[in-house]
Amino acid sequence: MSKGLPKRSEDYSLWYNELVKRADLAENSAVRGCMVIKPYGYSIWEKMQQQLDKMFKQTGHSNAYFPLFIPKSFLSKEASHVEGFAKECAVVTHYRLKADESGKGVIVDPDAALEEELIVRPTSETLIWSTYKNWIQSYRDLPLLVNQWANVVRWEMRTRLFLRTTEFLWQEGHTAHETKKEAIEETVRMLHVYAEFAEKHMALPVIKGKKSETEKFAGAEDTYCIEAMMQDGKALQAGTSHFLGQNFAKAFDVKFATREGGLEFVWGTSWGVSTRLMGALIMAHSDDKGLVLPPKLAPIQVVIVPIFKSEEELSAVSVKANEIMDALRAKDISVKFDNRDTYKPGWKFAEYELKGVPLRIAIGPRDLQNNSIELARRDTLTKEVVNLNEVEITEKIQGLLADIQENIYSKALAFREEKTTMADTWEEFVQTLDEKAGFVSAHWDGTPETEEKIKELTKATIRCVPLDQVAESGECVFSRKPSQGRVLFARAY
Structure with a gap:
């Protein structure tokens, strides 16, 4: 069965692609950029779903379902959100086909154009907040803690099974709160839920942190994330939790009557993990003989x-x-x-x-x-x-x-620690990325210009500012300008 499986050390990408197929996890579909998740692969995803769903419900969340289609005008209501997703959206323009007069199958009926085009869900903030306007009138309606298990579409040009496909499966939590403090607490709480799931069930050690301004979710005030290290020394974002502020509440006029008798906009969060976790599970633990599954997720x-x-x-x-x-x-x-x-x-x-x-x-x-x-x-x-x-x-x-569960985790943790390096000079920074890979902990001056320049020169991005990072003054590894602390850089999936 594993005879001829490429070696990780020789061609990591080919090893991954072949393993996904030979282990009967998934395969490319007839639809470009989309995948078929096979029964064995889906049974692993089901175990992930079941455990996460249990953890969500233990923290007070309930499941709901919202439509796959979003009116185009909804995406225009929150400027940064539409800008972040515009290039990835699939658009439905017509509602009917008709027979081709030449007898060669069917064509789009030009008389069946929609009055307003529909966007195939890339994420559901806009549609859900338009719905919340009807659900929320008073502080008594808050907090509203909702999760959705669904599929989404983000048009991808370069795809890889589980890691990046045009359509993928995920869950997206969307919550509404009375105060800013409660919303931030929810955002961080769900980040910790994701980290607990990754470490205790996936046997995957993760670093909890906050994204830079450039890397945060489109439409969020702050984005928190868990970052994991794969065996080829590349990082993988395994989950995100977003503090939305009042951005979507203002975009969709979602207000509530306060305890004092006033009227205020609601505070929001959203958070999600996807079938990308399947890719993380494979790349973090498996070997040249095939998959290595932690018992808690093994079918x-x-x-x-x-x-x-x-x-x-x-x-x-x-x-x-x-x-x-x-x-x-x-x-x-x-x-x-x-x-x-x-x-x-x-x-x-x-x-x-x-x-x-x-x-x-x-x-x-x-x-x-x-x-x-x-x-x-x-x-x-x-x-x-x-x-x-x-x-x-x-x-x-x-x-x-x-x-076995503990050993798989310990091995992955030891690997991550070995692949985490502190760099204080530009020469050390570049050399580490080229020769050792992994996470590089380095000072950054906090400007998007420096962040972009580092990315341009090395293909490394700021993965996160770790939540447990100790404040430490220093000089930016690139600009030599003052820095208030280190951040984690890495090349990533």
């Missing part, structure tokens, strides 16, 4: 592969396998028994290594005699024989899965 946490030469041996092994499966499922551990006789055990071993199944159990006739099983870990590729007379199998496997 199959344990696979049992029987070793047999006859129907009689398979029948005997199946009895023990079923006992183990029942015990594991009682502990809410997902397990599969692969008793196909069309593939040999070695082929199956390679298949499940490629698909990143965290733990593999092999059972054969000799194991039955010894009342033992062979356990193989995907993260370390190590094996051990376990005597079932001496070990409670569910406790053993629960312990191993927890250890």
